[in-house]
Amino acid sequence: MVTAAKQIEEEAHQLPIGELAFKAVGIKKHYPGVKALDGVDLEGYAGEVLAICGANGAGKSTFAKLLAGVETPTEGEIRVTGHPRPVHNAAEAEQAGVLMMHQEPLIIDDFTIGENVWLYKLRMGKDIRPWAQKVDSNSQETRDVLRQVGLGQLSTKQLARGLGPGQRQMLSLARAEVAPHKIMILDETTASTSEEHFNDILDLVRREKESGTCIIFVSHRLNEVFEMCDRIAVLRNGMLVDVVKTADSTPDEITTLMIGQALKALARPAPAQTSGKEPVISVRDLYGGAAKGVSFDVAPGEIVGLYGLVGSGRSSVARTITGQRRAAGGTITVRGEQLHLTSPGQALSKGIAYVTEDRRLEGFVKDFDNGENISLVVLPRMSKAGVVQAGVEKTRVRELIKEYQVKGGPDTYTRTLSGGNQQKVVVAKWLEADPDFVVLDEPTKGIDVGARANIYEIIHRLAARGKGVLVVSSEAEELLSLCHRILVMRNGEIAGEFDPEHADTDDLIRTALTHQD
Amino acid sequence: MTTTATTPTEEQQPEQSTRNAALEWLKGQYALFILIVLLIIAALSSPAFLTGTNITNLLLQMSIIGVVVMAELIIVLTGGIDISVGSALGLAAVLCAGLFGGFSVWLALLVALAVGGIIGLVNGWLVSFRGLEPFIVTLGMLALARGLVYAYSEGIPITPEASATFAQIGQTTVLGIPVLTLIWIAMVLIVAFLLRRTVWGRRVYAIGSNKEAARSSGIPVRATLWSVYILGGLLVGLGGWMFVCRFGSATALAGNLMELEAIAAVVIGGAALSGGRGTVFGAVVGTIIFQVIANLLSLLNVSTFLQDAFRGALILVAVTLATVQFARRRSRSPQPATK
DSSP, X not given: OXXXXXXXXXXXXXXXXXXXXEEEEEEEEEETTEEEEEEEEEEEETTOEEEEEEOTTSSHHHHXXXXXXXXXXXXXXXXXXXXXXXXXXXXXXXXXXXXXEOSSOOOOTTSBHHHHHTHHHHHTTOSOSTTSOOOOTTSHHHHHHHHHTTOTTSOTTSBGGGOOHHHHHHHHHHHHHHSOOSEEEEESGGGSSOHHHHHHHHHHHHHHHHTTOEEEEEOSOHHHHHHHOSEEEEEETTEEEEEEEGGGOOHHHHHHHHHSSOOOOOOOOOOOOOTTOOOSEEEEEEEETTEEEEEEEEOTTOEEEEEOOTTSSHHHHHHHTTTSSOOSEEEEEETTEEEOOOXXXXXXXXXXXXXXXXXXXXXSOTTSBHHHHHHTTTGGGGEETTEEOHHHHHHHHHHHHHHTTOSSOXXXXXXXXXXXXXXHHHHHHHXXXXXXXXXXXXXXXXXXXXXXXHHHHHHHHHHHTTOEEEEEESOHHHHHHHOSEEEEEETTEEEEEEOGGGOOHHHHHHHHHTTOO | OOSTTTSOXXXXXXXXXXXXXXXXXXXXXXXXXXXXXXXXXXXXXXXXXXXXHHHHHXXXXXXXXXXXXXXXXXXXXXXXXXXXXXXXXXXXXHHHHHGGXXXXXXXXXXXXXXXXXXXXXXXXXXXXXSOOOHHHHHHHHHHHHHHHHHHHHTTSOBOOTTHHHHHHXXXXXXXXXXXXXXXXXXXXXXXXXXXXXXXXXXXXXXXXXXXXXXXXXXXXXXXXXXXXXXXXXXXXXXXXXXXXXXXXSBOTTTTXXXXXXXXXXHHHXXXXXXXXXXXXXXXXXXXXXXXXXXXXXXXXTOOHHHHHHHHHHHHHHHHHHHHHHHHHHHHHSOOOSOO
């Protein structure tokens, strides 16, 4: 049931297909010392899907923020068709018909799922008068909207708190169905959703496109970009390199445009000499979190991949064997010693390191600069009687920043770096402790192609130096090209083991999916 | 990509970058400017302000709260808060004056440190190992300790046997600087050293800024937190002993509302109550600002009650100022251009 008022509202926001939806002229956005955008001209049209691609730090999210009015440009202006003046803030952008889907979905945990669907009404300052007619957040309409984004199985009365990251993202997308808009920005929307939600997003985009919305898809996942978009605008270092039609281009070409050079194919790791060597870690019948009886060994010099869907227990395994959480049962043996890990600190003392999946929460300290973050783990070694030897720390940190090719110096705050560079800081911090066994949980999540290659190289070097490596990932392709051996988890158990030479993406996905009750 | 331009390149003149760094640093020190302006106003508005007696008096007044501010600072840096410092100081003061008849100042010092240390031990254990909110833990401790103060002293000021020796310590000056002030300066230097130069200090900041990342990086978060509260307690205990030295006796109201001044001084000094940000220098400036204003108000014969109101208002103004400053700084600081 759609009310008449809402219909009028929607019509006012619709543009005929092919019409100019927004026009950005000479956009510059300068932060102190950083030119995030340096003169970008870009237009978007109703009924098209425009991808904005670029490596981390290229300025694509900045552009999205400017369009959504979250930030204002230093120079230049963005005009949204039908709005008399350039937008100055997010509220005005919303009035002009720009709907921003943030990377971190705007969900209020203590509201029900139904209420979250109608959240925009609160944000637009409508219907908060106590006597106003309330939207029924449990209505059939709400349920229809949820079904359209693949959340039909959820109750509208359930609190949003319990939703997984993918579901949260989809719930925030449900707003597109109820909020009037003519431009929709998807800022890295697929970064936290799994493959099963991608089709729902595709459907949503298709519907939006038909109704004349201009959709901006900010991403660096090229396969998705090619599946979804009509045109691709490529940014590099704050400049618009080119705008190409998807039909006339290839992912390789876009990659080249993004990083300014052709990316060399990733070399397979040198085969590991594992026979006859004592494993660096051997896990037997491990329970904890979603893991239900997991056993495996990792040999020195071996890169083992751990694949599985969200909730399959792969992260539980990674966190349990690195002391991030306690095991509920089973044994972890390192160098003949059976460990009862109670803290990451203890795991570290046994030569086990964990590079987290959640960089912002666990990876680095937000008020620390690169130097302090890199030395955090090994600080006791850089000190005498608890007093930090400033000279030793400074020298070593400089060396590491150079070695790991971190952008910025020791005094740059890590939080201001792009995802890829943050990850290099986190990796450097752990590897400096010289662990024998390293677990990397989604090491390339939210990282652009350039930095990705760096991380892969680092992992290969680790293995070459005889360390054991476990890479947890939800990207089958990544594991196939990176690992010596791949374990696939399903329902908390290891469901299969593959040799990447004789397996493909399909094998992994099928093993991860089948027999799920 | 995003930050190449912010980092000084090798070719830059070293002197120039030092000067820039100094300028940058000055820009952040709004508390220092407030203090300078305040001192000028004080000197102009009351001829009594710059007299030797008044300055000595001011220094003495500052020293005790100054030590407590150091305790509050390290706790605030971890993202916690301690509102029991005033009561704890009171308890340390009455017990060190009263236990064993107060015949020895050094024994009294041990008693005061023990009392403060135990309070810190309990607060810290509840906060770090039981995972309770620092606010509610120290709120309970505030009432508990103050209650014990009243129960022990029965509302009557306690004068130790060695009252004269205590008072002597309080009045002694070295090169014109009171001994109590020297103790304060020593504590400031010790805390600054611990925070800036030691592994422990780095951990305190890391925990305050991002507890999860700290834990994940192998830092013993709970032990470190506990040690922070214990050290804080010891400092507060020392403050209690200094109180008896200054006044020659301990009253039931010793340290009353001191938590207010301590937290305010820390915040005026630029520390974030959410933890991870704040400096010893800032906290010291905050302490001085607060005491100079209090001193000025008494010199200008403002009534005691109004003085309290003034101080409360000052906290509100200062905290508001700090947020304005913070918001501006945040909008100027480089942000990640993309995720």
